[in-house]
Amino acid sequence: MAMKIVQAECASCGDCAAVCPTKSIVEKGGIFKINADTCTECDGVADSPKCQDTCPSGDSCIVYL
């Protein structure tokens, strides 16, 4: 149960990392990735994934694994 970032859609703005309650979104060399081992899909925290709701690139940028 985790989300992933579609790199072709990502603008590397960092907005998703700022809202992640589990600190699962990390940036390295300008590439943002979601740690599937710690992402909870925001279960128990929000009704839908906060990263996806925040992403300015739309729902196709952050998708369910």
Ligand code: SF4
């Ligand atoms: S779904 Fe929630 S826990 Fe998972 S990466 Fe997005 S904001 Fe973080």
Ligand code: SF4
């Ligand atoms: S909010 Fe969207 S565009 Fe910005 S870094 Fe995260 S996945 Fe990429």
